Amino acid sequence: MxxxxxxxxxxxxxxxxxxxxTEPYWIETEFELAAKYGGTWSKAHALNLVGNGLLDSGRYIVDVFGIDVPPEQIVEELLDGVVARVQDSVxxxxxxxxxxxxxxxxxxxxxxxxxxxxxxxxxxxxxxxxxxxxxxxxxxxxxxxxxxxxxxxxxxxxxxxxxxxxxxxxxxxxxxxxxxxxxxxxxxxxxxxxxxxxxxxxxxxxxxxxxxxxxxxxxxx
CATH class of the missing domain: 3.40.50.1000 (HAD superfamily/HAD-like)
Incomplete structure (x- = not known):
């Protein structure tokens, strides 16, 4: 060194x-997306995403949900939910x-x-x-x-x-x-x-x- x-x-x-x-904000938003798309989600799935790049997370969510939605769209919807929460309280x-x-x-x-x-x-x-x-x-x-x-x-x-x-x-x-x-x-x-x-x-x-x-x-x- x-x-x-x-x-x-x-x-x-x-x-x-x-x-x-902000991790609880991400998790709350992920569960909202699961409800929207009829996907199955869990806290264990959510914790698997901690620290990952957003596009990798989007791909993971699409795979777990089993849906035909672009990962980029999932990323933007995740950001929408978390940004709204952050604007309310950091x-x-x-x-x-x-x-x-x-x-x-x-x-x-x-x-x-x-x-x-x-x-x-x-x-x-x-x-x-x-x-x-x-x-x-x-x-x-x-x-x-x-x-x-x-x-x-x-x-x-x-x-x-x-x-x-x-x-x-x-x-x-x-x-x-x-x-x-x-x-x-x-x-x-x-x-x-x-x-x-x-x-x-x-x-x-x-x-x-x-x-x-x-x-x-x-x-x-």
């Missing part, structure tokens, strides 16, 4: 489940907003790396100060979504920072694998799904009161 300093050069944030707890994860403010005060650049599309990201970020994220990478901007490394490689490159100097914050195996494959170190705060351990992952119960320099130092042990 390239030589690192005592704190990360940049912090790369996942969104759904990490910055905001469910910030504990400690996330305070940590973003601390990073801004320290001059540490942040990027958002999400498989959600820009039209969902916009209403969420409208509640944060401008330039909170210097770079935003969304699922509709990349060819390959998580767990492929492209999203995190894209974010690091846009910040002008080597991925090995970045700390990614994730809540899923899919996202953590994407970040690791790009070369990032990963802080995992589990939410709705368990995440497997790895030498490039440090786990925390919450972002509340977290010391990212201390997390960074964990990788040198």
């Amino acid at each position: 390239t030589e690192r300093r005592r704190s990360p050069y940049a912090v790369l944030w996942d969104m759904d489940g990490t910055l905001v707890d 469910p910030w994860r504990p400690g996330a907003v305070d940590l973003l403010a601390s990073l801004a005060d320290a001059g540490t650049p942040c990027a958002l790396v999400t498989m959600s599309y820009e039209r969902l990201v916009a209403p969420i970020l409208s509640g944060l100060p401008a330039e909170t994220f210097r770079v935003i990478v969304t699922g509709d901007q990349v060819e390959f979504g998580k767990p492929h490394p492209e999203p995190y490689l894209t974010a690091a490159a846009a910040l002008g920072v080597a991925a090995g100097h970045c700390l990614a914050i994730e809540d899923s195996n899919t996202g953590a694998k994407s970040a690791e494959s790009a070369g990032c170190l990963v802080l995992v705060v589990e939410n709705h799904v368990p995440v497997l351990p790895s030498e490039r992952r440090v786990f925390a119960e919450t972002l509340e009161g977290i010391d990212l320099d201390g997390v960074w130092a964990e990788f040198d042990r």
Whole structure:
């Protein structure tokens, strides 16, 4: 690994489940689609989609429902439901907003790396100060979504920072694998799904009161 300093050069944030707890919004919308299309759905199916690219999720839903509907249409209907819920209430994860403010005060650049599309990201970020994220990478901007490394490689490159100097914050195996494959170190705060351990992952119960320099130092042990 390239030589690192005592704190990360940049912090790369996942969104759904990490910055905001929107997973229940996605699940509610998926069940609504099941009712609309006469499909069978379950929470286990829903959790299988956590961290995945939206088009992959659309294909999965079409397959489980057994319907002849373009996955792209399912994606747009999913987004319609989740965007409507976010516009009513943004469910910030504990400690996330305070940590973003601390990073801004320290001059540490942040990027958002999400498989959600820009039209969902916009209403969420409208509640944060401008330039909170210097770079935003969304699922509709990349060819390959998580767990492929492209999203995190894209974010690091846009910040002008080597991925090995970045700390990614994730809540899923899919996202953590994407970040690791790009070369990032990963802080995992589990939410709705368990995440497997790895030498490039440090786990925390919450972002509340977290010391990212201390997390960074964990990788040198």
